[in-house]
Amino acid sequence: MSRYVYMGSFPPPHGGVTVKNALLFDGLSSYLPLEKIDLAKVKQRKLHAVISFVRELLRPSGVVIIGAAGPWRKRITKILSLVNRKKMNRSLLFVMGGAKLEDESYAVALSGYRAVYVETDSMKRDYESKGLDNVSVFPNCRRRPDTPTIPVNRSSRLSCVYFSLISEEKGALLTLDVASLLPDVDFHMYGNIDHAIESVFLRRCNELDNVTYHGVFDSEKDDAIAELSKYDVHLFPSKCPNEGVPGVLVETKMAAIPTIAFDRCFNAEIVQNGKTGYVIGDVSAESIVEALEMLDSNRERLFEMKQASLESAEQFYLDSYLPSIIELMQ
Known part of the structure; x- marks a missing residue:
């Protein structure tokens, strides 16, 4: 059985990126035996988290699912591209937020992923214009409510x-x-x-x-x-x-x-x-x-x-x- 590891920052605090990571991790965990590496703890230099982070990036086997924003996204991508290209070819990157792709060398590195997920159609077009053919759209999702909302036509004050x-x-x-x-x-x-x-x-x-x-x-x-x-x-x-x-x-x-x-x-x-x-x-x-x-x-x-x-x-x-x-x- 393949090893699946999710890398991302998790709540608290409950910001946009941490909420999306928690949502995606929970959703994928219902299908896969998924492990977690909290990048917030890596940033805080928690020894266990740092060791797990480095070990997973160097480990030849398994799949990494990355839900990172800003510098972390580039850092992980460049490390995998340089030292573990085969693992990168099996792994997925979820681009959190609305960043456009401007760094050409970074675009080349992104081509090594099995798939790169962005949040909007225009972001997908932007990435594809830089030569990437592994891009799909994964929007800023939410869980389906247990009780569906019913639109209300009110006559009271707006x-x-x-x-x-x-x-x-x-x-x-x-x-x-x-x-x-x-x-x-x-x-x-x-x-x-x-x-x-x-x-x-x-x-x-x-x-x-x-x-x-x-x-x-x-x-x-x-x-x-x-x-x-x-x-x-x-x-x-x-x-x-x-x-x-x-x-x-x-x-x-x-x-x-x-x-x-x-x-x-x-x-x-x-x-x-x-x-x-x-x-x-x-x-x-x-x-x-x-x-x-x-x-x-x-x-x-x-x-x-x-x-x-x-x-x-x-x-x-x-x-x-x-x-x-x-x-x-x-």
Whole structure:
């Protein structure tokens, strides 16, 4: 029997990459006798983890599944390419996040993997344009909910949800600008507050009767999808230049609510403009207000978007991808 080892950083903390690693490791473990090497412990120079890491990269037998971001991804790839090419030919790399491929020597090294998985179609095209023919798409997946969401056509006040870090860059204060322009729409905000804007954010929340700050949502204890499904529209006004593929855009699909986002990074690949939400080129509060007013005045259109969002979630369920990954390794 082949030896299968997963290398990646695992929670805590519960960041995007660590959550994806935990999800993929658990999913693959239901098919394979899978061992784990936690790269966070390797980085901390925990002796047992470092020894296991080096030994596995040098071991001629077995298969390595790598779920790493940034420098770790390049480091492991270059080591395998130089000292253990045969093992690399059997192994898989999962590119965590939305990084483009710019280093030509790194592209050559990546060709040694059995398969390289990226999160979007445009990333796949980018990698293939660099000469790689071993690239497939594995999106920012989630487990299929035990209880399917049912889209709700509400007639009450329109309710919006913000479910991200409360920061200037993520668009928290801009969301408050929108709320001040739409007093007949409710806004519900979740997330850790960036210390740089904490005082102004809390003051403005208290001044706006249509804004509720719910604090930090504990996704380990509670169901994020069930919570998100309580609302009508998801706002994602992030201005981050390197956003990657945010998990909340996937979770809101499963919660059957459309998203309004700015046209940054990979948002337009996740949110289908006019179908599962709106992707806006103009980075302003007024552009979001316009989109919300359209949905508020046309609840039938809003309900169609909710249905379309839920249907589009199908391509983000983990169980849709595991069988083909397992088949490739075997």
